[in-house]
Structure formats: structure tokens, C-alpha cells
Amino acid sequence: MPEPTIAVLDVDGTLVDTNYQHALAWYRALRSLGETFPLWRIHRLIGMGGDQLVSALGGDEVEQRIGDEARDRWVGEFDELIGEISPLPGARDLLLAVKDRGHRLVLASSGKPQHVDAFVDLLDARGIADAITTSEDAEQTKPAPDLLQVALQKLGASQDTASVLVGDSVWDVEAAKNAGMPAICVRSGGFGDDELRDAGAVGIHDTPGDLAAALDGTPLA
Incomplete structure (x- = not known):
């Protein structure tokens, strides 16, 4: 790709x-x-x-x-x-690593706006993200692709713009597949590697920090 x-x-x-x-x-x-x-x-x-x-x-x-x-x-x-609730290990490092490589970054959540605000503050990510989504942005939730399509729209991008999802569940991977995106996963969702791969994940990492350290070997190199 x-x-x-x-x-x-x-x-x-x-x-x-x-x-x-x-x-x-x-x-x-x-x-x-x-x-x-x-x-x-x-x-x-x-x-x-x-x-x-x-x-x-x-x-x-x-x-x-x-x-x-x-x-x-x-x-x-x-x-x-x-x-x-706390950030997962290396979460902010991952955000910075993605931005350091020149990619645009959307923090995508179907959570309630007040919860998303709390999480973004935990990550100290307001100055890093190019856009943020909440439950108010999508008509259908995962595994429907709406939230990911909205993420692209918030940046003025078309649906065929090259993009990739980082998630933690089979529902994330299925939503990415429905949106035409590859998906990289971390294991914090509690799903087995076989389940994530069968759903279509192109890579699996233990923590966001581990993904940040291995980013050059992923579609986000």
C-alpha cells in the first residue's frame, strides 16, 4: 500500500x-x-x-x-x-513518533465527549492531534466504518486517502476493513493474536510503546 x-x-x-x-x-x-x-x-x-x-x-x-x-x-x-484510568505504557510516545514521521493524526473515539476530553487530557495530546472524534460524530458505531470515515473527513481527506488504524479489538479491525484501512493492534483489548489476525490485523504489539519502537517496520514507517 x-x-x-x-x-x-x-x-x-x-x-x-x-x-x-x-x-x-x-x-x-x-x-x-x-x-x-x-x-x-x-x-x-x-x-x-x-x-x-x-x-x-x-x-x-x-x-x-x-x-x-x-x-x-x-x-x-x-x-x-x-x-x-491511566494511559497505557508508551501511549504518548506513540503519538509523538507518528507525528515525527510526518503523518497527520486523528484520535478516534466513539466515547462520550466528556470521557474523550478526560482521556485526551490524560495523554496531554491536544497539541499533538490534528483532529479528535467522539460519539457525536458518527451515526453508526463500530464495527461500522462511520467513525473512521468521519476521522478522514475532519481533515478534509477523501475516503481513498492513504490511512491506517491503530486499535485494540476485533471490532476496530473490522471497522478498519469496512473503511478500507489496514489495522495495527495492541494487545490491551484482551483478544488473542489469532483472533486479531483472523479479523485482518496486519501487525500486533504488546503496548503502544512497543509499537512506537517498532514503527519503522509497520505501515506507519
């Missing part, structure tokens, strides 16, 4: 360590509404849009009965945990 000019980096779970807090917040929100699901099942869906998670977990009947209320309660539960 041509050398990418736009790097789209997932924030939640890829740059900041949020996946287990998200799983716990969903567990508590659903349990408060009388629906208890094993945490491991919830964790396997983290990275999928919250508008799809309830039905994926409990079926259409659960979604219709409590979906909207569960999402509202999830926000409150996650707010209680947000103070525990």
Missing part, C-alpha cells in the same frame, strides 16, 4: 487503559436493571458500540426492554471509575 498520510488512533483501550472499567460499568448498569451477565462475556464485546452491546449480550428483547436505561446508567457507573 502507499505510505499512509493519516494515522487514526483509537483512544479507548488502545491509548488509555479503560476496557475493564467499561466492562465493570456495563455489568453494574445491567445488574441494577435485573440482568446479570458474566463479566467475561461483557468484556468480549468492549469496543463494540454501546448502541449494539446490549442486544449482542442479551438479545433484542433485553435491548427493547432496558437498552436505553442501561446506557444511561452505564454513563454514571463509568463516571465513578474514570479517576482510576
Whole structure:
């Protein structure tokens, strides 16, 4: 592929360590509404849009009965945990390494704007990113490609502009595939290497820092 000019980096779970807090917040929100699901099942869906998670977990009947209320309660539960969240090792180093190579950088998240703001501040990334997305920017969530397409649009780029996604879940990889982008993954999403490769990941690294150190061997060289 041509050398990418736009790097789209997932924030939640890829740059900041949020996946287990998200799983716990969903567990508590659903349990408060009388629906208890094993945490491991919830964790396997983290990275999928919250508008799809309830039905994926409990079926259409659960979604219709409590979906909207569960999402509202999830926000409150996650707010209680947000103070525990930290950047993943080398996350800011990765942002700087991408920019040092001349690429444009989008921090892409389908999270609530107030959560994304908190994460960007944790990364001290406002002066690094060329654009930032939140849940208010896309009509459909991952694995739909909308968020990644919006990321390109925010830079005035066309959909065939060379670009690459960095994510942490199979949902990221599938969204990238649907957007026509290659995807590089870090392991913080908790998915196996075989799952990420089967989904289409072109590279897998332990942490953002490890990816930063190996960047010359990736599509973001």
C-alpha cells in the first residue's frame, strides 16, 4: 500500500487503559436493571458500540426492554471509575513518533465527549492531534466504518486517502476493513493474536510503546 498520510488512533483501550472499567460499568448498569451477565462475556464485546452491546449480550428483547436505561446508567457507573484510568505504557510516545514521521493524526473515539476530553487530557495530546472524534460524530458505531470515515473527513481527506488504524479489538479491525484501512493492534483489548489476525490485523504489539519502537517496520514507517 502507499505510505499512509493519516494515522487514526483509537483512544479507548488502545491509548488509555479503560476496557475493564467499561466492562465493570456495563455489568453494574445491567445488574441494577435485573440482568446479570458474566463479566467475561461483557468484556468480549468492549469496543463494540454501546448502541449494539446490549442486544449482542442479551438479545433484542433485553435491548427493547432496558437498552436505553442501561446506557444511561452505564454513563454514571463509568463516571465513578474514570479517576482510576491511566494511559497505557508508551501511549504518548506513540503519538509523538507518528507525528515525527510526518503523518497527520486523528484520535478516534466513539466515547462520550466528556470521557474523550478526560482521556485526551490524560495523554496531554491536544497539541499533538490534528483532529479528535467522539460519539457525536458518527451515526453508526463500530464495527461500522462511520467513525473512521468521519476521522478522514475532519481533515478534509477523501475516503481513498492513504490511512491506517491503530486499535485494540476485533471490532476496530473490522471497522478498519469496512473503511478500507489496514489495522495495527495492541494487545490491551484482551483478544488473542489469532483472533486479531483472523479479523485482518496486519501487525500486533504488546503496548503502544512497543509499537512506537517498532514503527519503522509497520505501515506507519
